[in-house]
Amino acid sequence: MEQELMRIGISLPDDLLKKFDSIIKQRGYSSRSEGIRDAIRNYITYFEWMYAVKGRRIAAITLIYDCMKCGLSSSLTEIQHEYSFLIRTSTLAHLEPGNCFEVIVLDGEGQDVRLMTEKLMSLKGVKYVKLNTALPPQNNNQVFR
Structure with missing residues (x-):
């Protein structure tokens, strides 16, 4: 089942965007959106891992x-x-x-x-x-x- 895609806008410093674009190219992503989705998934996973740290x-x-x-x-x-x-x-x-x-x-x-x-x-x-x-x-x- 396809999920509805939401469009967002972000502002980034030029040097950060250039580095990101370089990584996108090296990893073979088809677009910035693919790279950003992957980065957000990793961020969520790390956040969830941090909240599971107990004891x-x-x-x-x-x-x-x-x-x-x-x-x-x-x-x-x-x-x-x-x-x-x-x-x-x-x-x-x-x-x-x-x-x-x-x-x-x-x-x-x-x-x-x-x-x-x-x-x-x-x-x-x-x-x-x-x-x-x-x-x-x-x-x-x-x-x-």
Whole structure:
């Protein structure tokens, strides 16, 4: 059964659209619409996976952001302070001017990990966020808080 197609309009920076068009061509999509549908399906799958993260988790949040964006560093720090009970360590690398790469290692309840990740994702100037989680080891000889 064919679903009705809805037409939408989006605005993108020129460099992002050029990269997207290049990927569309490499992957052999017949149109931008096909690529956008695929990207949206992947986004939904990732969103659903994040909401299924429950119980205690060991996690890493990977970020790339514009460290020159006014107020962004302060906002990132505020969120990290709000969730300091989860954070075990973090590391920051300065890439080319304006871009920072940060990895935050967490240990805590999946819902808290997800909430922190979503707050980071929503900040303007954050270019990339990826959450990875694992169940903590069950070996009682290993100590995790």
